[in-house]
Structure formats: structure tokens, C-alpha cells
Amino acid sequence: MLSGVDLDRPFDRTPAANWREGIAGITVPPGHRYFTLIGAKGLSQVPPRMTGSLTAKPGGKGELIVHASYAVAYAFDARPDEARSPADIVPFVREEQDYVLRKAPPFAKADAGLSIGEGSGYTSRMACDAIKTGILAPQYADKGRPVVGVPVGDDAAAYDPTKPLPSLDTCG
Template sequence: MEDARLETHPDLMDPEWRKRAEREARLGAKKDRKRQRKQRPRRRFRMTRRVVVGLFVIGTVALLGATAVVMHQMRGSADPGPQPPKAAPVLTGVDLDRPFDRTPAANWREGTAGITVPAGQAVGGFSAQEVDAAYRKVTEAISAARLGSRALRDHDGSELLALLAPNERARLEAMLTSAPTVEKGSYLTLLGSNRLLPARPRMTGFLTAKAGRKGELIVHASYVTAYAFDVRPGDARSPVDIVPFVRDEEDYVLRKAPFAKGDAGLSLGASSGFTSRMACDAIKTGILAPQYADKDRPLVGPPVADEVAAYDPTKPLPSLDTCR
């Protein structure tokens, strides 16, 4: 039987053929290695190009993103972001919601809260409690005369009259319930056709007490009141056109025994005053009106530098006539 095994093939058994086959195999292997070496750089180049392209794309995206961030930050540094709406221009030149701004009364308190009332101390024959009660009575009288709606709106002095001693009430009743006059205007603030804004009048001042005759206590009130008037568009150019000031130096006299019953209580003593930034035509009739109500009359009065002193209750009353 013929031997079919590969290792016993006649060619394989020939030494010369085996040497030639081995040499050709080695040469073939070398050629394969050369082909592999030549092919590897091409594969490596293709891979590197894809990586470079990928890195370029990624880098470009990152650069664009970074640029966007920088641009956003740059915009942020120049633009502070959403801002509250700016105030609308005031056509009249004044802010009717804040009429006392840019006037001497800007920091004063509303009403009689602006009047400093000291703690009661015994004075003469009046105890500390009686002095406290006198301060309260005087504060009520100031409120009735300068802030009360009956006086301001109706020219009615009945609210002040109700606080007075019987004989003092009888003395002043006819004048305080009559039509407006300059004399009546010295006791009460009276308004004409010009109406106040809703803003409550502002005040500054103080009270002091001293002994009078036996059974008398004199409370001195030194204070200023500022009123804010409504205005039509175009009638006022600045806050001083709508805010007049009334300064008062007043003595209030409280009496008790040995005074008679008719004189016991509150009476009105000596007083003086000063009004500024008002309409001159109106004040000559006892009426307080804003300065803009005088259409053709320029203001004549203390220079601006003196206005701080003019409205300071601790300083002497100005002597200039603002309506000459």
C-alpha cells in the first residue's frame, strides 16, 4: 500500500528541494514583513488624521464655548442686568407724591409729632403732673389751630375755642367764627380755593414752661409748619412754589386757683409769627395759599442762605417782609 503521509512525500525527502523550499519561505516571510512595515505607517497615519480631525473639532467647539463664556462675561461686566424702571418725568417740576423733598421740611415729622415736648417738671405752684397736662393741652391747641380740618377747610375756630377757659372763649368766639381776616389768620391757618395734597403738614419746634403770676403757668411754643399744596401741571416749577412755611412764637397761659372759675384753664397770650413762600395777595386777606398762586408777583424775601435760620425755631424771627 502506498504511503500517503505528507512527511514521507518524495519531494520532502529530497535534501536539495527542502533547502530551496526553506530559502523561498524565508524570502516570502521577509517580503510579508516589509509589506507589513510599509502598511503600518499608512494605518497609523489614517488613525492619526482621524484623531487630529476629532481633536480639531473638539478644540473648535471648546474654543467657541469658551469664547461664548468670555463674551457673556464681558457683556455682564458692561451690562449690570435688569434695572428698575426709571422714574417718569414730573411735568410740573415737583413730585406730588413727595412734595417736601428738596425743601427745609424734608426731614421734619408729620404733624405735632415734630414738636419736642419735654418731660414735665414741677414749676412754681404746678406739679410735674400738672405741667405734663399743660403740655398736652397746648399740643391739642396747636393741632386745632394749624392742622384741624375745621379751621383749614371751613374757617371755623370752634375746635380751638372748645379748649379755652370760659372767659377766653367768650373773648375770642366772634372773631374765630367770623369770615377770614388777617387777625383771624394769626390764630388759625385758613385756606382758600387752593387745596392741600394728601401729605400731612410737617412741623418742627419745641415747648418750654415757666412760672407766671401765682396760679399761672406759661407754656411757650416755638414751631414751624410746612404745608404742601396741590397744583395743576405747569403752575409750579419747584417745590418752593407749592410749600409755604408758617412760623409761630406763642405763649399759652394755664391758670388755676386763686383765679376765678371763668379764668381757670387755657388762655392765649402774646404771639408773633412769620410766613414765607406763600401767595402775597392771599395772605393779605388772612388766607394761606401757595406761592404759585401769585401769577405776576416775584418772591421778595430772605435770600436762600438765610432760609435755614428763618425756619429754625431756636433762631430769632426774621424781620424782612416777604410781600413788600
């Protein structure tokens, strides 16, 4: 155990403690993904955990809007001097994203298929320097920021896809 962090159970004492592993945490309606680059800090052997849902509704003529509302928690490996708590090694990504499926006809073949619609997101417990370049890394990877533990105002609702998306993430 690493200063209160069990690296075999890194999600303990985080909002992801009871989430399911990987995409098993996403509820998809019967009959019916966010790509993140991982930086130099490697993921732990424990798979990421997810929670959320997909819903569908009609769009304009020939369109179907699929809304994804989900949160992902990633556990990173750490050396004893890099992390003091689960907050230091488990960053979160929360997304509210629409995907638009268009059918040809009425759309031209070039315009048919899947496209990304409106969306927004929230990140927490991240290395801010890395996330600005699209790379996911734990907060201890930021060279200029001290390891600070759980962000101020960090509560379970911020990670709950059934609640409103927070307006400000921990990287500002």
C-alpha cells in the same frame, strides 16, 4: 414729576425735607396748635410737616406760661402750569407763641383756663393776598404776583425754631 417738583415728595429740596409729619415734629416735655384756614388751592395728599418745641415756666401767682416755638410746611397740589419748584407749592408758617394757663383760685372762674399771650410769626412762600385775610395758600395762587421761586434771603435759619424769628416775612 412736575418741572423739577416730585408731587409725591413735595418737601424735597426745602427746609422741611427732614422734618416729621404733622404734630409728630413737635417735641413736647413729658406729662404735658395755630389754626389756619386753607384757601381754594387744596393741600396735597402728603401731610404737613412740623418742627419745634413746647416749654413751660411759671408766670405770676396761679399762672403757667407755655411757649410754643414751631414751623409748619404745607404742601399744596398744583397743575403743571402753576409751579416750577418746591418753593412755589410749599408755604411755611413759623410761630413763637405764649399760652397762659390760669388757675382758679387765685383767679376768678371766668378768668381761669387757657388764653393766648404774647406772640409773633413769620410766613414765607405764601400767597400774600390770601395771608392778609388769614387764608393759607401757596405763592402761585397770587393773581398779581409772578411765580418767583425761593424768596431772596430765604435760608434754613428762617425756618429753625431754635433761631431768632426773622423780622420781615416774604409778604412784607
